Amino acid sequence: MIGYADQIASDSYLSSLNLTIAGIAIAAASAEAAARGPLDGSPGDATSYISSLSINGVEVLIDGTVNQTVAIPGGQVVINEQQVLSDGTLVVNALHATVSGVADAVVASATAGPSGGNASAVQATTY
DSSP: OEEOSSEEEEEEEEEEEEEEETTEEEEEEEEEEEEEEETTSOOOEEEEEEESOEETTEEOOOOOOTTEEEEETTEEEEEEEEEEOTTSOEEEEEEEEEETTTEEEEEEEEEEETTEEEEEEEEEEEO
């Protein structure tokens, strides 16, 4: 994360992802997220990139859309998950996997804007 006089730049990168959530294997060669958020709340820029993504050994075609969703047993995987908070802060997650009542995992996350900045490679919560 880098703070400038008028914006925050936040980047996160992870290589060799091997995540198992509720018996579902999620793998990727790399995952990256970047957010650039002006401090005045005006529109910023958020991007993400995942290479060689597979779920249970099956290659996933990434189409580049924001919030691309892939169903998995009991949940979903969201690719290039992006949201804008009420103050204009940008949040981008390269990958967000959830299995209802079991686990919630975010891979390559970047946040930037008036609320501040943050970056993390992996965040996981189990229930």
